[in-house]
Each structure stands twice: as C-alpha cells, then as structure tokens.
Amino acid sequence: MTLLVSILVVVAATALAAARLRARAQPLARRIDAVLPQTQCRQCGHDGCGPYAEAIAAGEAINRCPPGGTAVVRKLAAITGRPAVPLDVTRGAYKPRQLAFIDEARCIGCTLCIRACPVDAIVGSAKLMHTVIASDCTGCELCVPACPVDCIVLEPLRRRAADLVPGHARARAASARRRFEQRSARLDRERREHAERMAAKSSRTPEAARTAADEARKHRIVEAALQRARARLAALP
Ligand code: SF4
C-alpha cells in the first residue's frame, strides 16, 4: 500500500513538473493571454485581450483589465514576475459578468450592434430584429453605445443563467478567443477585398468612380458611428 502511494505521488509530481515545463516553453504573450478573461471589451486600451497580452509581454502595466479584477492581476504578476499592484480603476471597475439583452420590439434592424460585437454574438439581418446568442455573449458592453435607439441592456449573468450553455469558464473564454480571432481575420479580409474593389471600380468609368466614392463615404460614416460609440463607452464612469 505504501509503495503504491509512493508511486502515485511520483507520477503526480512528474506530471505536474511536465505541465510546468510545457507552460514555461510557451511564448510569454500566449501565457498571459491564457489568463485574461477574453471579454474583448477594450477597457485596457487595446483592441482585445490578445493585443493587451502582447503589450504586457512588451512591458505594459498588468493591472488594466477590469473584467479580470484583482484575481487576474495576481495571475499576471506570477507569470511576469512583477508585483501584484492594485487594479487601475481609471480603466473601469470590476463587476460580475453580465449578458446583453435586446428589446426586440424596439429594434429597428440597423445592424450597428453586429458590427460592434467583437465575438459575433448577435444575429439578425438589415431591417429585421436582432437577438443576442446568450451563450456567446461576453458582456463586453460594446453593443450598448452602438445602438441608436438604446434598445440593448446588460443584465447580471445570474438572472439569465438558464440561457447559457453549461460549461467551464475556461472553455467559454477559449470559445470567445476563437470567435474574436475568426472575426478579426474576417474583417481584415473584408477590408482588403473592399479596397481592391474600390481600386478596380475607380479605374473604370466616371459613373463607376462616383459609385465607388459613395460607397467609401458610407463606409466612413459607419466607421465614424462606431468610433463615437467606442468613445461614449470609454467615457462611461
Ligand atoms: S477583458 Fe477587456 S480589459 Fe481585459 S484584456 Fe480583454 S479587452 Fe482588455
């Protein structure tokens, strides 16, 4: 019996040491990103958790993630070897996880919330009502200021827990990271294709050039609306 216990202890210790070695072998930014909450809310001042992880690896402060709170600051301190400083509340206060909810009766189908959502958690088509996929929503709040008729509200997770697909928080974070990365890649591709189409059109007839200019103008208007929405969110206490 004693021998069996000793063997089990040695096996467990070996597995733990191997896991630690594997973790240390990962690039620093990847290890940092692994402990960030993947809310993708941009309160840290970066376009998402991945870019903030890169910035921390390059020396940026470790206390700028309100959704992570002090627990994440402590984990980042352990990974980077820096002191566990208090959360920088100028970036926002820590609050329990929330989910977005759209009042579908008031939705005008403008699609601006879809463009604002960093993890593709909203579905709907132009001029039709939109809805939030509760199990994909990270509660980032970016859709709220984007809505021109203020029909999106955030509710505490506990009130809508029944809407959630059951799963561990880490699995949900991994899923949010994957959706954020897929969306970023898709947006990059769309921007490239749009620029190519515009270049091709403007090299044709004067009328085609005008259409291209119109499309570019509409694109700028939508981008400006999204920028204003981000600025309004950043200005919230
Ligand atoms: S959860 Fe928000 S504040 Fe925290 S790292 Fe991700 S994007 Fe930045």
Ligand code: SF4
């Ligand atoms: S639905 Fe709104 S709150 Fe939820 S992830 Fe998308 S933008 Fe963020």
Ligand code: SF4
């Ligand atoms: S931004 Fe508001 S009005 Fe527009 S589609 Fe989304 S929920 Fe509906």
